Amino acid sequence: MELTGKSVVVTGGAGFIGSHIVDSLVARKNRVTILDDFSTGREEFVNRSAGVALVRGDLLDQDLVDRALAGHDFVFHFAANADIKDNLKHPRKNVEQNVVATQNVLEGMRKHGIKDIAFSSTGSVYGEPEIFPTPETCPFPIQTSLYAMSKVAAEGMLTSYAIGYEFRTWIFRFVSMLGPRYTHGHVIDFWRKLRKDPTRMEVLGNGLQQKAYCHVLDCVDAIFTVVEKTSGPINIYNLGHTDTLVVNDSIALICAELGVKPKLEYTGGTRGWVGDSPLIMLDTTKLRALGWAPKHSLRDAVVDTLRFLDENLHLAEIG
């Protein structure tokens, strides 16, 4: 699909990944509208270039969504409640922010005759799969988190609109992203704890959970590669490194970078929280067949994240 010359809406364009999508679109000279309620997005991530419009507001407001989408050709729908760890604290939020909001975007698109949408889903949709690395065709297991459940529902809505209303949809099932503007996840949790007390640190679970990661700039590269090289009605791609890091290795890397040697206190169990998947390793053969390969190692991704956090110490106070 050719993105050149298109007017693009990026929901969640003030967030971690969405703001990098905006930067990349600006570099490609696309006209961009950011739609964000700044619930977790940050003013300092907003691209202020000429050609970028900012609409502040909630995707649950259908009129606002309709107004923001008018006159555009393509939507990157990246706004969501991205909080997986605390998903049980606010069960309705997952449905509202990830399911209802997604339908509002799709309905706004339908009103304005916009047919193309890229969506940020998650590898968590595979729950606790039995196949590793896990391919896109893996049978869907029982869902183990409300966050993943909401993404499965949103994916279902996107594919149904693609079939029912002849939309084209690009669905990306991400591993955990790292890099500049990172504001949530295990690296910032450990960083915050160690900044407060470098002598001891609580670790959720037994430290043996094993997960794949990806540098956010590689993620953005992959998204544009897929969108520009495919054009079917439904395009579903796993996105991330196939390499994994065990939580304990991550901790060792973070401690070495920060120059600290804390006493580690494990809460125990194979999962960090209810719904945590002890092993996430996605098969990215389909993505790599389009010519994409990550430019950053997992170590680079962790180090870049820590560098960003150390340059943005105010983030230690948030969350």
Ligand SMILES: NC(=O)c1ccc[n+]([C@@H]2O[C@H](COP(=O)([O-])OP(=O)(O)OC[C@H]3O[C@@H](n4cnc5c(N)ncnc54)[C@H](O)[C@@H]3O)[C@@H](O)[C@H]2O)c1
């Ligand atoms: N970061 C990851 O590792 C990761 C992994 C898998 C999937 N994802 C998905 O990628 C997308 C982006 O995640 P992120 O890490 O950049 O999260 P983020 O929290 O940094 O970004 C989400 C953005 O959406 C905005 N937003 C949330 N609800 C909104 C609403 N109702 N109306 C308008 N704006 C709203 C927030 O203010 C924020 O700017 C999400 O869909 C998330 O589920 C992220």
